Amino acid sequence: MAAVIFFIASIVVLAGAIGTVVLRNAFYSVLALVCHLLGLAALFLLLRAEFVAAAQVIVYAGAVMVLYVFVVAYVGGGEQPLRRPSGRGLRGISLVFAGALLAELLIATLGSGLSVLDAKGAGFFPAFGSPAEMGRLFLTKFLLAFELASMLLLLAAVGAVVLARRRSGLDDPREVSVADLLRSDASGTISDAERGSLQEAVGPAGR
Amino acid sequence: MSVSWYLAVSACVFCIGTAGVLTRRNPLVILLCLELMLNAANLALVAFARAHGNQEGQVFALIVLVVAACEVAVGLGLIVALYRRRLPVDVDELRELRG
Numbered sequence: 001m002a003a004v005i006f007f008i009a010s011i012v013v014l015a016g017a018i019g020t021v022v023l024r025n026a027f028y029s030v031l032a033l034v035c036h037l038l039g040l041a042a043l044f045l046l047l048r049a050e051f052v053a054a055a056q057v058i059v060y061a062g063a064v065m066v067l068y069v070f071v072v073a074y075v076g077g078g079e080q081p082l083r084r085p086s087g088r089g090l091r092g093i094s095l096v097f098a099g100a101l102l103a104e105l106l107i108a109t110l111g112s113g114l115s116v117l118d119a120k121g122a123g124f125f126p127a128f129g130s131p132a133e134m135g136r137l138f139l140t141k142f143l144l145a146f147e148l149a150s151m152l153l154l155l156a157a158v159g160a161v162v163l164a165r166r167r168s169g170l171d172d173p174r175e176v177s178v179a180d181l182l183r184s185d186a187s188g189t190i191s192d193a194e195r196g197s198l199q200e201a202v203g204p205a206g207r
Numbered sequence: 208m209s210v211s212w213y214l215a216v217s218a219c220v221f222c223i224g225t226a227g228v229l230t231r232r233n234p235l236v237i238l239l240c241l242e243l244m245l246n247a248a249n250l251a252l253v254a255f256a257r258a259h260g261n262q263e264g265q266v267f268a269l270i271v272l273v274v275a276a277c278e279v280a281v282g283l284g285l286i287v288a289l290y291r292r293r294l295p296v297d298v299d300e301l302r303e304l305r306g
Binding site for chain 2: 002003006010013014017018020021026029030033036037040043044046047048049051052055056059060063064067068071072074075076091094095097098099101102105106109110118124128129133134137138141142145149152153155156157159160161162163164166
């Protein structure tokens with residue numbers, strides 16, 4: 001029974017992955033990735049990782065994919081069918097490179113002869129991979145990683161807002177510079193006293 | 208099912224993701240292919256955790272999940288900023304990093 005579920009889930013996972021890469025429309029790529037993630041959650045359940053599977057479905061297939069769908073709808077995501085003539089050779093080379101990487105990975109993992117890989121897995125206790133066990137590990141042994149992950153999430157949220165917010169007064173929209181991205185609105189951060197001193201320093205015709 | 212089957216699936220997904228990153232030109236799809244590669248690494252981590260009967264691999268997988276979510280947030284923010292400036296959303300056109 002586990003073998004049947006494994007093969008069905010693997011086919012879903014691989015088909016979703018291929019669909020993500022091959023489909024021309026970015027919207028369909030996102031939908032293929034959702035299928036891929038659901039199949040991957042089934043594989044996680046087979047590997048007794050209940051909490052990872054639940055987090056995968058909720059965080060990835062739920063929240064992150066909704067974010068993708070919104071951005072694809074906003075940007076448009078239309079893939080131009082025209083491709084420049086020099087792209088064909090590079091595409092072939094990159095496919096050859098990916099195939100070589102696959103061969104190398106398969107040799108490294110399956111050809112390693114590790115006895116642990118051929119077994120069905122070590123014994124496990126009934127609560128293996130349950131949310132309670134994950135929480136215990138996160139709050140005892142991996143407390144530093146847990147706190148750093150929360151810090152990283154906060155930084156990413158602030159960074160995303162700073163990058164994607166609407167700003168006005170850009171003279172040349174064709175140029176992107178880091179200074180523009182980091183520049184905040186003049187009225188928001190510089191107080192009146194500071195602006196007065198700045199104008200004194202620059203002179204009345206400074207701006 | 209022995210653990211090596213899961214590792215084979217993981218290797219296949221990783222290489223499909225690599226091929227996508229190398230061949231596609233839309234940055235949105237490149238981010239999706241990066242997700243594929245991270246998920247393949249996650250599958251390998253969970254498979255090794257099962258093989259050794261040790262839950263710490265699953266903790267690693269959850270941390271990878273967090274990092275992937277952060278990467279998506281910042282990457283999509285960059286794509287939206289590109290689109291707002293009417294720049295082409297195509298990695299071949301965006302050759303120059305100007306500070």
